[in-house]
Amino acid sequence: MGEISIKINIADRVYPLRVETEEEEVIRYAAKLINEKIKELQDNYAVRDKQDLLSMCVLQYATGMIKAERNSKNQDTGLESSIHELDNILTDFFKK
Numbered sequence: 001m002g003e004i005s006i007k008i009n010i011a012d013r014v015y016p017l018r019v020e021t022e023e024e025e026v027i028r029y030a031a032k033l034i035n036e037k038i039k040e041l042q043d044n045y046a047v048r049d050k051q052d053l054l055s056m057c058v059l060q061y062a063t064g065m066i067k068a069e070r071n072s073k074n075q076d077t078g079l080e081s082s083i084h085e086l087d088n089i090l091t092d093f094f095k096k
Helices: 021-044 050-095
Strands: 003-010 013-020
Touching: 003 021, 013 021, 021 050
Parallel strands: none
Antiparallel strands: 003 013
């Protein structure tokens, strides 16, 4: 569809971006989640430095992403094993 210019506010800083039209909603939602997480961290800890809050936020999201990737790989491995098992059963069935 094309690129558009948007401004995203993260931790009280505005970032001008050029993004694909179809990515705008996802990017704005991601910025909203980041700001909400920063607010949550600020409320729960005695940290006021935005850099520290951003670092803690990034660490939490990166940890979650790594866990999700590992779970996905484990599920893929289990699915692959099930497909091979099913393939063997069908192969044996059709040989008879």
